[in-house]
Amino acid sequence: GENVEQHPSTLSVQEGDSAVIKCTYSDSASNYFPWYKQELGKRPQLIIDIRSNVGEKKDQRIAVTLNKTAKHFSLHITETQPEDSAVYFCAAGGGNKLVFGAGTILRVKS
Amino acid sequence: DTEVTQTPKHLVMGMTNKKSLKCEQHMGHRAMYWYKQKAKKPPELMFVYSYEKLSINESVPSRFSPECPNSSLLNLHLHALQPEDSALYLCASSHLLAGAAGELFFGEGSRLTVL
Numbered sequence: 105g106e107n108v109e110q111h112p113s114t115l116s117v118q119e120g121d122s123a124v125i126k127c128t129y130s131d132s133a134s135n136y137f138p139w140y141k142q143e144l145g146k147r148p149q150l151i152i153d154i155r156s157n158v159g160e161k162k163d164q165r166i167a168v169t170l171n172k173t174a175k176h177f178s179l180h181i182t183e184t185q186p187e188d189s190a191v192y193f194c195a196a197g198g199g200n201k202l203v204f205g206a207g208t209i210l211r212v213k214s
Numbered sequence: 215d216t217e218v219t220q221t222p223k224h225l226v227m228g229m230t231n232k233k234s235l236k237c238e239q240h241m242g243h244r245a246m247y248w249y250k251q252k253a254k255k256p257p258e259l260m261f262v263y264s265y266e267k268l269s270i271n272e273s274v275p276s277r278f279s280p281e282c283p284n285s286s287l288l289n290l291h292l293h294a295l296q297p298e299d300s301a302l303y304l305c306a307s308s309h310l311l312a313g314a315a316g317e318l319f320f321g322e323g324s325r326l327t328v329l
Contacts, residue, residue: 136316138317138318140318146322147304147320147321147322147323148257148304148318148320149320150317150318153317193256193257200245200247200262200264200269200270200308200310201259201262201270202259202318203259204256204257204258205256206255206256207254207255207256
């Protein structure tokens, strides 16, 4: 089955700096790679996703890149703000099955 | 309506109790999911229903019994649970896109404590 590894487990950045979170996956059949943000005590919410026929996708300060050959994908957040502080989960899958990475705690210091 | 609604928000039960968690969505999604999330861990898939039929069971113990009465409702029946089953139970729904995964919309979760 699919296995997703996520790094780093915690990340502290200064407000205004960029943050990068990386994930690798094992199943070459996976074709969908979303990123979820979960604030303390809240539900996970999708912030951006990418499918295997696309190499990069951007939405304002957030971008995701996918390297299918290397089986890794990354989340890039530019101009970080205190409200970006949360746990971020990557996921990989196909059909109706998504496997989540272990999560990254992002702290943005003001 | 873009919400997935879960009840109850909190549940405390003994190991001999029978209880149910409920989930409802009115977005026309034909895939519904139960995930389990322990503190500081990612969501773990338990069950998937596609078109009201159970399509994935991730080897979940039989003390958890899912039910999908119609396309808007999803239940999780709980019986003879163990303290280690204490967790946040998240319901989610998504469109079915010709076999491809779509965005998961999560409910706020039901926080379960087993005494």
